[in-house]
Amino acid sequence: MSVLSVDGVTFRYGSTAVLSDVTFDVRAGELVGILGPNGCGKTTLMRVMAGYLRPEAGVVSYDGRAVNALRPRDLARLRAVVEQRLTSPFEFSVYDYVLMGRTPYLGRFQAETLEDHRIAEEALELARAVHLHDRSIGELSGGELQRVMIARALAQEPEFLLLDEPTAHLDIKHQLEIMHLLKNLSRDICVVTVIHDVNHAISFCDRTVLLRDGTVAGCGDPTSVLSTPAIREVFGVDSYRLQHPHLPQAQLAFSIPLPRHRERKSRILVIGGGGCAQAVLFALVHAGYIVRAGVLHEGDRDLDVARALGCDTLTAPPFSRIGSADAERLQEWCRQSDAIAVAAMPVGEGNLANLEVACSMIGDRPIVLFSRQSDFRELDHTGGRAEQLFAALEERSSVAATVDELLRRLVDLIGSGSAQR
């Protein structure tokens, strides 16, 4: 069985350590993605794995044979590399370029045999680039060029295929086509690719190696390696999981983190539902408050968001009526909070208890009603009771129409609540 193992690899350019103690392995039938921010050493790692750069310490081995102990020709029959770019001052035809992949199999004065031509044709076919056969490589588009480069690598008949950002500079369709191609190839050979797109890694890779400053920050199943905290830690961005109805794996959406001015000690309880409290939850958490949310039905977007943001939540089964026990817990949580934020939400019999608890807190705890409208009739599915409760809240608590306003009202009500105080 083919195994590519990277064991304790350390590499430096001059005195700058680029890779330190990188260890992982790749097995046959796997598509492995190497991810990490710019300058974290991905390309260097690829070059070390390919045997182009010699590590200062550690070993890269193919099927147990150390890469530096292999003759360059033998190595070239074992592994092929698709570089990020292809540059040549002179024009070559696609077919001649692909045929060049047979170099490690041919002697100095030996001409290509029919077998070599067959393999080159097959490689073009595998890479779905047959139609480019007679074109000149200088006139290909980015996607076409990538296919042709992959075809040359395949003409080497490698057991291991290494690629450096094969989807860079490609449009979305070509990106997906290349990723599908790699996925198909990985059934027969080991495929390792440096990749920038986290969602491609999640959708296509069997395993991912997450690099950070030249060290392995995570290695394994993409969904668990590319967790929200890991992405925040390594890339410095917030990520949010979205389920595509057709794709098996959730995709991630990214945002630059909101500035966290200070840690606040104040606790805010958010009452919402039906997806109406998402923005409130997001803003409060990022403003540094300790946020809890309840009572949310399973399957509610607000609950997904609260969980993704790491908030404590009170939950109820889908579409159930919130029972008295849950209502009491909510009341208890309300009392433990410094303020309550209520999102104007559609209210039916199932979640009427939420609104009742909120109203029972009027005068007891500072409340801010987050509402973009003043007519609550549309939200009322209880025959008038909810509308009355909303009206009471609107009259006797603060109202905010925007998230920024909500944050200002809270500061007005409970002070800045910063940790330094």
Added chain:
Amino acid sequence: MRHGGVFAALLLILACVGTSSVCIGESSIDCGTVLAIIRNAVLGGEPFWSPAEETIVLLIRVPRVLLAGLVGAGLAASGAALQSLFRNPMADPFILGISNGSALGAAAVLLSGVSFGLGLFDLPLAAFVCGTLTVLLVYELARVGSRVSTHTLLLSGIAVSAFMSACTSFLLFTSSEDLHQVIFWMMGGLAGRTWAHVYMVLPFISAGVFIFVAFARPLNALMFGEESAHYLGVQADQLKKVLLVVSSVVTGAAVAVSGIIGFVGLIIPHIARLLVGPDHRVLLPLSVCAGAIFLIAADTVARTVIAPAELPIGVITALCGAPFFIYLLRWRGSEA
């Protein structure tokens, strides 16, 4: 084999140009006589020509044509290899400063009147040694540890060249000697060259060309960069050294016997590439043929156009080569 037709055509042209060149001159000799003299020299037979004609053909024109062919072939092959090695279409055999180094050596010998006791070969020897030393210097300056980046090599080549050129200018300027000889040498020429010169460069240039062709496939891989070549199992570092050494020796040998003949090493590989594409397995042999044809033709023009005086051959190569190259470029451009 692909491009077999182009090859056959070029070999035919080479034969024709070579023979015509022997025929043409101050005293023109008809083609049949020339062929008979040559056949006679190899196989023996009854002469029907004058002894003067035989002397002109065998001792003056044939060696000169052969030498022009060898020098043209060597320069063109070196140019083709170096263009790919440096991945730079502007590269030529003189890119590592060999021309200016050799010129300095030649100028030093001619102006100082120093003799190594080799008579006719003092000048070629000095040129060859100085040219080779210059390349070594360029290489050493560009070397960092065991690696040499082609980029630094190119730059140190330019710097060292400029320095050598300045030294030569200084020598010329401060010298009280007649400079005609030095300048004529620097412009390149094959006047008065003999069989001895042919024997002197034949082993270097033929071995060099053979080695270039032997490395044709790795050279193809190298065209896409050292990293890319490495991934195809080509030992780029080693290949680079081999190519540098071989092209320096070939160019050095050519410069030693003919002076600095520009343009051939730069343009012939491009013309060959326009004809058959960049595959070195075809390109190198083709450049060899085309280089030989071109230089034989240019030399013939150089020695006939203002006879009995001679033009420097470098003047002819640029004068004829440049318009032809431009024509080819335009022709290919309009085709695409």
